[in-house]
Amino acid sequence: FKSVIDEWLYEDKKARRKQRHTAKRIYDRLKDPKEGIRGFDCSYRTVAGYVAVKRKEIFGKEKSAYIPLRHIPGEAQVDFGESDFYLNSQLFSGKHLNLSFPHSNQGYVQLFKGENQQCLFEGLLAIFTHIGGVPSRLWFDNTSTIVTKILKNGGRNLTDDFLRFMEHYRFEAAFCNAHSGHEKGNVEGKVGYHRRNLLVPVPRIENLQDFNQELLSRCDADAQREHYRKDAAINELYQEDCKALLPLP
Template sequence: MTQVKYIRKLFFEEGKNVSEIKRETGHDRKTINIYLEKEDWNEEEPTIKSTSQFPKLDPYKEDIDTWLLDDKKAKVKQRHTAQRVFNRLNEKYKEEFDCSYRSVAGYVSQKKKEIFGKCKQSGHLPLEHIPGEAQGDFGDADFYENSQIHSGKYLNLSFPYSNQGYCQLFKGENQECLFEGLMLIFEHVGGVPQRIWFDNASTMVTKILKNGERNLTDGFIRFMEHYRFEAAFCNADSGHEKGNVEGKVGYHRRNMLVPIPQFKSLAEFNKELLQKCEIDAQREHYRKDGTIEMLHSEDRQALLELPAVPLDVSKYITVKTNGYGRFYLNNGLYEYSVSPKYANSRVLIKITANKVIPLDESHREIVRHDRFYGNYKQQSMKWLPYLTQLSRCPGALKYTGIYQMLPESINDYLEKCSKSDKGKILQIIATLTEKSGFTCAVETVASALQYDVTDTDSLVSLHNRLHGNVIELAPIRVAKNIPEFKLYAPNLADYDAKLNEAGEQNADQ
């Protein structure tokens, strides 16, 4: 505008002609005349410049995008190259297709970076989410299992495209909980999200590098490769970048975990949670037309196939047992039993999200413990291997440390038994323990002490009465119209006479 004003000043104020202005300013005559004749100085309304690259490919971009998105479900070596895309377009549209290979290759390269997350801005979430992508995060929630309260964690997996969410409840937030929770959700929805966004939890990330890359844990890398999904991570301290799942954490707590859940089996409750999430999806989407369930069907169509073989996400460690066949975890806070057979031995331990399982030399389960959580001392004792071992050599009972570990009621009961019966009694207690648990077996023994019975049949009978599924029938009420029958009193003298008569006959013979 400064140049325009100067040109007009030279003409209107200083009286110079167009040729003089041309020599002085260097502008051509046509440009000078336009500015001298201009009367309307309104600015033109701005327009948004088209950012579309390769505009000649616009009629074919939908096909290309579809093929490349489908590639996310395929192995790397079976994905489209630019040449293959170019050939398919030629095959489909024949003479109508008039674009060069260079245009196709340029667009395919750009689109692959966008789809497979290799663009420079891959550290940030896209504003619009494509079907088949998910976000994951944990939340905090208390729950009661078998009347015992736990300060638990629940894994949330949300699909931003449809706003569908799933959650699974655990006692902790370790790697085993993360993997088992994801696997349960994968199996429930029948596939694996193409890409999952996470924060930088230590279960997955060991170090954030300066260039934005991550060093990942070996276990997480193995999990990713097995299920073939791509993991994306938020910037440090920027959990809001996965805002959809952040909202789902609160939504699931308010709608699925209030009031505080109470149940007997965590595994069964987690199955119920998945069904509740499906029912919840029947509501309308907050922004898009249709229900969450309808939109989530597009998510499911875009999922990767489940692997043919599930991944064993258990952790395996080797421990040293003490003289009682027990071992410690978590810096000595947690004590678990194995068996007297494995006293002072090295034992392989399988650890899952909820179980601690000692294995024998053939990798067979010896016993199974519920996994402890919490920063305080806890002990789990499985008596069956100990009782079985003692039943084989009951004479050595008092000379082992196991005798002091047994409940007082069992020791008192064994004192009343004869030496020859102790082995049988211990075997019966072991059988009752296997059938109903050690606590129920101890209650049976305590009841037998009250009745002062020491035989095995009485123990079994008492146990069935106390802990068996015995149906108690209500007393029968007799209708008033039924006549009352008089009690019959037999004449025993007649029987005596007959017996005497039979005796006399036998004597004569």
């Protein structure tokens, strides 16, 4: 199976650094009944060991780190990430909207051609509808699509459209300090996780709306894994988040 893994890793040289295969994504693809290899019976540890060596050979040594944060159930964080995709054979340098619940580490993602206000609202609405509620508090960056001015006392002047959106869905908006996106570290990590595990290889899409609906279902399925720190599955912890959601208007 090494030749297949090598082919995928060399193909990654054409992709964004943050949109390349992880060992887990390679293992999942090899096992996949649709695109996997018949007779594949290697363990994840075996695949991860080979990928680690081969990646150093192809890309050199890369390091990454993140800061875990703790939040009460029902709070969520929001951020956009960069990701390429093909739509009807045309390549787009797109954006994916990520919403994550730090308490459970459950996350959802939607893919767009940009990150303007319409994309933000459409993505949040799709996620709210899918999960059947609204997070009580949402953390954002100080993006110009939301914030028009940061005040000296730490307050924010918000755009009229965002104020109407926030008041309609009744959530509280919180903002990181300027140039301090790491303060919402859970979604910062989720941006990369979604790109590596749901958007690799670079997606080839015929209908973006249908693909986004598929992404929501794949996010639900992904929650069956164990939480990276807590002794429970993500979907079990997520039930506490669901109980704290505001009802849809």
